[in-house]
Amino acid sequence: MTAGPEGLPQTPPALSAEEAAALAKRHGLPSLGGRPPFGDYVGSLWGQRSFIWTLSTAQTVARNSSDRLGMLWTVLNPLLLIGSYYLVFGLLVPTTKGTTNFIAFLAIGVVIFGYMASSITRGSKSIVNNIGLVRALRFPRAVLPVAETLTQVVTVLPAIAVLMVVVIVTGEPVRWHWLLLPVALAMQTAILGGMVLIAARLVNISRDMTNLIPVAIRVLRYVSGVFFSIEAYAARFDPIVGDVLMIQPFALPIALVRQCLLEEAPIQWIQWAAGLGWAVVLPAFGLWFFWRDEAKYGRA
Amino acid sequence: MAAPDTPAGGRTSPVPERRPAAIVSHLDIIYRVVGGKRSNTSAIGDDEGESIFRNLIGRGKTVATVQSVHAVKDVSFVAYHGESVGIIGRNGSGKSTLLRAVAGLLPPTNGEVFLAGTPALLGVNAVLMSALSGERNIYIGGQALGLTKAQVKERFEEIVAFSGIGDAVYRPMSTYSSGMAARLRFAISTAAVPDVLMIDEALSTGDAEFRKRSGEKVDEIREKASTVFLVSHSNSTVRDLCDRVLWMHHGHLIADGPTEAILTAYEGWDPKKHPAGPPGIG
Numbered sequence: 148m149t150a151g152p153e154g155l156p157q158t159p160p161a162l163s164a165e166e167a168a169a170l171a172k173r174h175g176l177p178s179l180g181g182r183p184p185f186g187d188y189v190g191s192l193w194g195q196r197s198f199i200w201t202l203s204t205a206q207t208v209a210r211n212s213s214d215r216l217g218m219l220w221t222v223l224n225p226l227l228l229i230g231s232y233y234l235v236f237g238l239l240v241p242t243t244k245g246t247t248n249f250i251a252f253l254a255i256g257v258v259i260f261g262y263m264a265s266s267i268t269r270g271s272k273s274i275v276n277n278i279g280l281v282r283a284l285r286f287p288r289a290v291l292p293v294a295e296t297l298t299q300v301v302t303v304l305p306a307i308a309v310l311m312v313v314v315i316v317t318g319e320p321v322r323w324h325w326l327l328l329p330v331a332l333a334m335q336t337a338i339l340g341g342m343v344l345i346a347a348r349l350v351n352i353s354r355d356m357t358n359l360i361p362v363a364i365r366v367l368r369y370v371s372g373v374f375f376s377i378e379a380y381a382a383r384f385d386p387i388v389g390d391v392l393m394i395q396p397f398a399l400p401i402a403l404v405r406q407c408l409l410e411e412a413p414i415q416w417i418q419w420a421a422g423l424g425w426a427v428v429l430p431a432f433g434l435w436f437f438w439r440d441e442a443k444y445g446r447a
Numbered sequence: 448m449a450a451p452d453t454p455a456g457g458r459t460s461p462v463p464e465r466r467p468a469a470i471v472s473h474l475d476i477i478y479r480v481v482g483g484k485r486s487n488t489s490a491i492g493d494d495e496g497e498s499i500f501r502n503l504i505g506r507g508k509t510v511a512t513v514q515s516v517h518a519v520k521d522v523s524f525v526a527y528h529g530e531s532v533g534i535i536g537r538n539g540s541g542k543s544t545l546l547r548a549v550a551g552l553l554p555p556t557n558g559e560v561f562l563a564g565t566p567a568l569l570g571v572n573a574v575l576m577s578a579l580s581g582e583r584n585i586y587i588g589g590q591a592l593g594l595t596k597a598q599v600k601e602r603f604e605e606i607v608a609f610s611g612i613g614d615a616v617y618r619p620m621s622t623y624s625s626g627m628a629a630r631l632r633f634a635i636s637t638a639a640v641p642d643v644l645m646i647d648e649a650l651s652t653g654d655a656e657f658r659k660r661s662g663e664k665v666d667e668i669r670e671k672a673s674t675v676f677l678v679s680h681s682n683s684t685v686r687d688l689c690d691r692v693l694w695m696h697h698g699h700l701i702a703d704g705p706t707e708a709i710l711t712a713y714e715g716w717d718p719k720k721h722p723a724g725p726p727g728i729g
Contacts, residue, residue, distance in 0.1 A: 158703040161523035164559065167472035170525070171561035174467055179551035179560045198590035205587060209578040280575055282552050283568050283632075284591040442554040 182441035189434065191287045198286065202294040207301050221305035228261065229254045229313065236374040245379025247411045254313040255408060256373035258306045259401045263339060264364045266299040270343030271350045271360055274444050281445035288444040289437050292347040296340045307332070314408050324414065328407045334426040335400035341429030342396070344437040351444055371398040393418070396425045468563045468643055468674035469526040469549055475557035476519035476544050518544040520698040521558070526691075528563070531665065531675040533689030533706060535682070535713055540695040542678045543647050549676065550645050564642025564673075567592055581607075581616035581623070581631050588635035602638050609664070610634035611657065630657055637664050644668055645676045662687055682710055 162170065171178065183191065211218055232253055236242045243249045273295040274281060274288065281288065315321075350356045370392060371377075377398060381389030392398060399422050405412040518541045526532050534542045547553045550566040575584040585606055589599035607616050610630040612623070620628055636644065644665070665675050665688050679685050685692060685706065692709040694702040702709050 158700070159524070162470075162472060162525070164472050167470050167523070167525075167559065167561070170467060171470050174563070176467065176470060176561035176563050179555075179562050195590075197596050198587075201583075201586050201590055201596065205576065205579050205583045208583070209576065277576070279577075280587070280591065282547065283575065283636075284588065285551055285566060286591045445552050 182438060185435060185438055188287060188289070188438050188441065192289050192293070192434075195287060195290050199290050199294045199297065202290065203297040203301070206294065206298045210298075210302070218305065221302060222309055225254075225258050225261065225306040225309045229257050229309075232257050232374055242375035242380075245376035248317050248319065248409060251314045251317045251319055251409060252376070252405065252411075253374055254310055255404050256371075256401050258303075258310045259335070259404050260368055260371060260373045260397070261306065262299065262303040262335070263342075263397060263400070264368070265302070266296060266339045267342055267346055267364065268360060269299065270295040270339070271346035272357065273343065274347050274351045275354065275357075278445060288441055289344060289434060292343045292437065293340060296336065296343050299339070300336055310408075319408060319410060322410070324407050327414075328404065331400065331403040331407055331422070334403070334422045337426040338396050338400065338422075338429050341431070341433030344430070344433030348437050348440050351440065367397045371395070372401055377402075394421050396429065399425065465527045466563075466672075467525050467561075468528045468530070469676075470561040471522060471524050471526075471545075471549060471558070472560075473558035474519055474522045474545070474548060474555050474560060475517070476541070476548050476553060477556040478516040478518055478544075479513060518698055519548060522695075522698075522700045523558075524693060524700065524703055526674050526676070528672045528674055529669050530691055531669055531677065531689045533685035533692045534676060534678045534695060535680075535685060535692055535710070536695035539697075541698040542695050545693075545695060546645050546647055546676055546678050550643070562643060565593055566643040566645060567636045567639070567641035568645040568647065575620065575632070575635075577621040578619055580619055581610075581612065584620055584631070585616070585635055585638075588632075589638055592636070592639040592641065594639050599638075606631075606634045606638050609637075609660070626654065626657075633661055633664075637668060640668060640671055640673060643674045643676070645678075647678045648680070658684070682714065686710060 170176075182188070229250075233250060236253065237249055246252045270292050273291040277291050281291070346356075346360065350360075372392070377389060377392050381392055393402065399418060402412070402415075402418055403422055406414045406418070520541075522541075522545060534545060536542050544553065547568065548555060549560055549562065550568040551560065551562060552568060575588050579587075582603075585603060586596065586599050589602070589606075590596060594602070607613070610616075610627075610633070612627050612631055615623065615627060616631070620631070623631070633646075646665075665677075669675055675688070677685065677688055689706050692702075692704065692706045692713075693700055694709055694713055702712065
């Protein structure tokens, strides 16, 4: 635009796109348009681990302070949930086929699936809920979903404690297999981290996704063997159906935890190998998928 | 004011080898707005009929409407180290959008932005995490700006002292007055001496005493050869803090030059007498 007649000073002429790029290059100014190379992105995320931890502990504190009973709910909630599931699937419409200790079997399903459900529900909103932070400051955006995943780990620990009490009270013997529980939970957390990264980008693309996520989680809750044994109930289908239902990343963590804690569920190493596969592939894919939109988070 | 030997000393015409801090080249920003209009990008004289129609087909908030807003149109400028640049214009002229794009927080639809170093944007709406105490927000903000936890700890007292909010720093930020929150955000954003500091109306909520201190802080940041961008509706704030002004109108950059000359023209422009726009554009 040129200056007007009424004494506006002459605006410096605009550089052409080539001149601007040359000037930027001469002075070493990077362009903001793109996203950093994927390798650099992973590196900068690692460099932010202390920030991730700060965010995660802050979120934990914020959540516990909003309820009067605070931490008590993290114990009460899983107990109430296990109780109501037992009422329906233990007594009213029994789905106990193929199980011996159904209460512990059900408790594991409810707590472990609950961990997945709340991680994905919360994690999918980790960008849109922290939009103020995203709009104010530049940092690798993957910090937010990763921090949310960590927050969920801390939040699920009381429920795991409840689970252990249920398992012991219902008469499961203490076995060396229990030592595998942290391994199973670590694999599950890695799987969840990947899913949360994917969900966070999808919700950022369209907020409408937040309405679909509860539906998807409900369907998964019904097909992932939370309150029934997939092996026992899928037997009437083609074996491939049972295998697919078993190996999908929502059912598998439940099965692995059952193998850790229940005497009736023998360890199946092939499933542990599959779990490890998911735990490597999903976070890697999730991070890559999330990174693709790095420049677009925080858009109006 | 900056010391004479800083780049801010020569502030009228750009000397060829001054070091640029931000290069904006033919920048276009087109928003895809979901679920209604952003108040600061809607045109002056909002079309009432259109929104009624939208409500009819959209049924309020349940179905979000999508529309495009061309908020920034072909804007180019170069800002230098040590410069303090004010961005003025009426509501909806694209000032804040331009600022966010220069901060790298909004991807350009067309054109390119080159920036030296890490920007920090300080806006009125930049609530960090309102459910958390000021203390935690200092740690979150400081680390997001690239400080280590130890560095934040070291500067914590200084940040609190500068913000002047005292023991309120241990209360949730949701309990702060807008002035207190703005002061704390300013203190956090300036704790790290960002390479480019962007201030979006954030100083207008502070009291006179805080405005004076924040003015000194802005000068201090410029002396460290950083660049400051300031969006403000307060012409006196722009006069106090900026040596160069960009005038935005309907997404166009219509004037770019020394503060006094541009502000005089801006203040002399009466939208009622010149409904078509300010002098210089048709």
